[in-house]
Amino acid sequence: MTSPRVALWRNGAATAVSPDEPVVTAFDLGLGRGDGVFESALVAGGATPHLDDHLVRLRRSAGVLGIAHPGDDAVRAVVAAAVGGWPADVEGACRVFLTRNLGDGTPPTLLALLAAVPAETLRQRTEGVSVVTLSLGIPADFRAGAPWLLGGAKTLSYAVNMAAGRHAHSVGADDVVLTSLEGRVLEGPTSTVVWAAGGRLHTPPVETGILAGTTQARLFTRAEADGWPTSVTPGTVADLHAADAVWLLSGIRGATTVTRLDGVERGDAGLSGRVRELLDR
Amino acid sequence: MTSPRVALWRNGAATAVSPDEPVVTAFDLGLGRGDGVFESALVAGGATPHLDDHLVRLRRSAGVLGIAHPGDDAVRAVVAAAVGGWPADVEGACRVFLTRNLGDGTPPTLLALLAAVPAETLRQRTEGVSVVTLSLGIPADFRAGAPWLLGGAKTLSYAVNMAAGRHAHSVGADDVVLTSLEGRVLEGPTSTVVWAAGGRLHTPPVETGILAGTTQARLFTRAEADGWPTSVTPGTVADLHAADAVWLLSGIRGATTVTRLDGVERGDAGLSGRVRELLDR
Numbered sequence: 001m002t003s004p005r006v007a008l009w010r011n012g013a014a015t016a017v018s019p020d021e022p023v024v025t026a027f028d029l030g031l032g033r034g035d036g037v038f039e040s041a042l043v044a045g046g047a048t049p050h051l052d053d054h055l056v057r058l059r060r061s062a063g064v065l066g067i068a069h070p071g072d073d074a075v076r077a078v079v080a081a082a083v084g085g086w087p088a089d090v091e092g093a094c095r096v097f098l099t100r101n102l103g104d105g106t107p108p109t110l111l112a113l114l115a116a117v118p119a120e121t122l123r124q125r126t127e128g129v130s131v132v133t134l135s136l137g138i139p140a141d142f143r144a145g146a147p148w149l150l151g152g153a154k155t156l157s158y159a160v161n162m163a164a165g166r167h168a169h170s171v172g173a174d175d176v177v178l179t180s181l182e183g184r185v186l187e188g189p190t191s192t193v194v195w196a197a198g199g200r201l202h203t204p205p206v207e208t209g210i211l212a213g214t215t216q217a218r219l220f221t222r223a224e225a226d227g228w229p230t231s232v233t234p235g236t237v238a239d240l241h242a243a244d245a246v247w248l249l250s251g252i253r254g255a256t257t258v259t260r261l262d263g264v265e266r267g268d269a270g271l272s273g274r275v276r277e278l279l280d281r
Numbered sequence: 282m283t284s285p286r287v288a289l290w291r292n293g294a295a296t297a298v299s300p301d302e303p304v305v306t307a308f309d310l311g312l313g314r315g316d317g318v319f320e321s322a323l324v325a326g327g328a329t330p331h332l333d334d335h336l337v338r339l340r341r342s343a344g345v346l347g348i349a350h351p352g353d354d355a356v357r358a359v360v361a362a363a364v365g366g367w368p369a370d371v372e373g374a375c376r377v378f379l380t381r382n383l384g385d386g387t388p389p390t391l392l393a394l395l396a397a398v399p400a401e402t403l404r405q406r407t408e409g410v411s412v413v414t415l416s417l418g419i420p421a422d423f424r425a426g427a428p429w430l431l432g433g434a435k436t437l438s439y440a441v442n443m444a445a446g447r448h449a450h451s452v453g454a455d456d457v458v459l460t461s462l463e464g465r466v467l468e469g470p471t472s473t474v475v476w477a478a479g480g481r482l483h484t485p486p487v488e489t490g491i492l493a494g495t496t497q498a499r500l501f502t503r504a505e506a507d508g509w510p511t512s513v514t515p516g517t518v519a520d521l522h523a524a525d526a527v528w529l530l531s532g533i534r535g536a537t538t539v540t541r542l543d544g545v546e547r548g549d550a551g552l553s554g555r556v557r558e559l560l561d562r
Contacts (some may be wrong), residue, residue, distance in 0.1 A: 006307040022303035024312055025288040026394040031305055032378065033439040033479040034315030065440065097313065137423035137430065142351030148415050148448040149456075150441055158314040159346065160431055166347060167429040181420070181462070192323060235559070 002090045002116050003268035007081035009060065009074050014081035020112070028109055030099025034157030036109070037061035040190075042251045043083055043092030045116060050251060051079060053214035057154065058096060060212075064153035067100050068108050081114040085264025091117040093252045097156065118255035122255050128259035128268075129174040129248065131188075134164050140180035140234065143209025173260070175248060177240070180208065184237045191248035191256070192216040195240055196271050201235040202243075215249040215279065222278040237262070244269035256280055258268050283397050288362035290355050290391035295362035300394070311380025311388055311523040315438030317390070318342035323469075324364055324373030325534045331532060332360060334495035338435065339377060341493075345434035349389050350380050356391065362394040372398040374533045378437065402534050409540035409549075410529065411457040412469075414518050415445050420517065421461035424490025425512035432490025441500045442470035454541070456529060459523070461489065466516045467475060472537070473497040476521055477552050483514040483524075496530040496560065518543070525550035536560055 004019040017023065030036035031071035048054075055072045062069045069205050073095055085260075086092055099109040133271075143151035150157075164176045177193055178186045185193050185204050192213030194203045201223050206212050220230040240246050245268035246258040255275045257268045298304065298514035311317035319342075329335075334540040336353045343350045352446040356377055367373055373395050380390040380449050424432035431438075445457045458474055460469040466474050473494025475484045482504050487493050501511040514520075521527050526549035536556045538549045 004308065010312035012460065018306060020306060022305055023307050024303055025301060025306055026304050026378070026392055027285065027396070029443070030536035031312050032319065032394075032437065033443050034437050035443050038313065055520050065444065085447065087398060095313065097307070100396065102499050110288055113313075115308070135423075137419040137427060142416075142462075146416060146418060148441060148443050148445040153440075155440040156315050159316050159434075159436040159438035160429065162316050163346065163431050164429040171433060179421075227415060240350070274502050 002087055004115040005080045005082045005086070006114065007112045008215050009078050014077040016081050021060055023111055024211060025108055028099055028101055028121070029103050030097060030101070030109055030156055034155060034159070035065070035103070036097055037065060037067065037158040038156055039154065040251055041094045041096070043086055043094050044118070046083070046086050048079060048083060048086040048094060050214060050218070052249070053217070054096070057212065057214060058098060061153040061155065061166070062098055065100070065155065067098060069098070070108060070274030070278065071109050078112040083112040086114065087165065099156065100210065117252055119279045124174060124256050125162055125253050125277070128257035130260035131175050131177055131246060131248070131258050132168050132170070132173040133177045134167060134178050135179045135181060135183070135264055136186065137181050139181060139185040140186070140208045145205045152211060154211055164189045169257070179237060181239050184208065185237060185240060186210050188248045191250040191253070192255045194219065194247045194249050194255070195235065195243035196245040196269065199240065201228060201230045204237055205232045205234055209239055213249055215251050215254065218254070219249065219275060219279055222281060226278060241266070245271045247272070247275060283368055285394065285396040286363045286367070288359045290351065290359050290394045295358040297362050304392055304559070305380070305390055309380055309382055310384050311328050311378060311382070311390055311437055313384055315436060315440070316346070317378055317380030317437040318346060318348065318435055319379070319437055320377045320435065321532055322360070322377070323374045323562060324343055325368055326515065327367050327369040327373060328362070329360060329364060331454070331495060331499070332357070334498070335377070335532070338495060339379060339495065342434040342436065343379055345431055346436065350379070350452060351389060352389050358391040360529065363395040367395065372403070374398050382474060389394070389458045398533055405537050406534050409538035409539035411453070412456050412458055412529070412539050413449050413452060413454045414458045414460050414543055416446060416462060416464070417467065418462050421463060421465040421489045425488045430490065433487060435492055460518060464518050465489065467491050467520065467522060469529045472531040473501065475528045475530055475536070476516065476524035477526040478520065478524045479548065481508065482509060482511045483516060486513050486515060494530055496532050500530065500536065500556060503562060507559060511535045522547070526552045528553070528556060
């Protein structure tokens with residue numbers, strides 16, 4: 001087991017510290033209010049092949065919350081300090097946290113942490129996941145007009161996302177597809193939903209308040225180039241049941257096949273291989 | 282300005298540390314996922330007069346999230362370590378954080394932090410607040426049947442609560458009353474809503490997923506004993522406009538009179554004095 005890593009941005013430089021070393025103060029609003037944003041980037045071959053996509057989204061999330069962004073170079077530096085020397089044969093998940101810190105004009109807190117991708121995640125990547133749908137109780141078109149709900153921002157306030165996952169485990173499932181009040185498909189707690197139907201790949205509109213998936217975007221670009229058309233589609237849970245295949249996409253887990261949805265076994269029409277091949281290019 | 286204080290629970294004992302000292306690690310889920318619970322207790326006369334009420338609610342919140350609770354004695358010990366020697370003539374806000382820590386069976390993270398009540402809070406306590414209503418977009422009866430939404434738990438995932446406050450400031454208001462999809466009154470981002478109408482005090486039902494307010498409970502108990510009847514009432518924003526008085530109640534700010542609601546000036550029918558007298562008994 002490769003040991004976890006942590007790197008901090010301090011006094012204009014990135015510094016590696018022990019993962020056991022406390023890194024944020026009690027008054028940091030990232031801790032006390034979940035008032036910060038983050039990204040999770042895959043580390044493969046000792047590098048972060050998709051870091052640029054995460055930098056763009058981190059900047060967007062910081063903008064939604066009105067957190068001062070220290071600049072992409074600073075983020076790159078803490079990531080590099082965490083990833084440097086990581087073994088090429090161990091996949092890792094590198095998370096970047098950017099918090100409002102004290103909220104009094106002091107610089108934001110920026111740090112990166114890196115750990116090996118858990119064995120359970122690797123298993124799900126190949127074996128697929130059993131998923132339950134859970135509603136957020138919000139109409140699909142509501143968050144677009146309610147900026148205080150922070151739609152589209154990847155914040156550190158993930159208690160509900162984590163609780164949804166625990167709820168899934170309590171009913172014997174691995175993961176969750178969150179839905180709107182009307183039963184429209186939104187996203188997973190830590191993933192983007194993609195389904196294949198009618199010869200196309202589909203994903204829900206970001207106007208619902210979901211995160212813009214970096215892995216989904218990469219897949220759709222490559223699928224289009226490969227002659228597999230894609231659509232942004234306001235789908236329902238019934239659409240997922242009727243689909244040829246359903247995947248949960250994340251930077252760390254990749255395209256994970258949904259093998260069971262709300263207790264109903266389902267296949268992937270042999271399409272998962274092509275999806276993974278497109279992502280691995 | 283009295284300096285802030287921090288105390289940690291470590292190895293079975295409470296230890297005071299500098300407020301500038303980092304206290305949680307990068308892998309603590311309280312930081313990375315907002316996966317923890319908290320309380321804010323008033324410090325007055327160098328003591329925490331309502332700590333017992335907060336201990337009860339902290340335990341309830343921890344139960345909702347399935348976080349191991351270290352016992353009330355541990356919580357009392359970190360609070361005492363933070364509060365000890367605090368000047369009797371400075372009101373303080375003592376917050377207790379309890380996080381899931383690493384989530385791997387290691388003990389939860391427990392700490393207390395204490396700072397003087399901000400001057401702006403003291404000003405609002407006497408001058409009242411201008412409030413806007415903002416919708417959470419969730420039906421009032423939805424969270425009771427959706428435990429993954431963590432209704433009733435005071436979690437560290439407060440990014441939306443903070444964003445609601447920033448939104449209020451951006452439109453020239455001081456604070457927020459959150460509402461349901463149908464326009465039912467829920468709560469403030471950091472307060473309980475109470476209104477006076479028809480000779481009674483009213484507050485919304487906790488079945489809506491709001492927090493059970495400790496200050497509201499104390500007020501209602503004392504009001505009943507004083508011959509002022511109270512009701513749990515599913516009120517609307519129209520009910521607030523029609524009420525004799527509206528207050529936002531919190532342990533730190535007390536009963537803060539709403540002097541303006543969605544741009545409409547409003548009075549308190551001279552009732553705020555009686556409410557404060559009841560709370561100060």
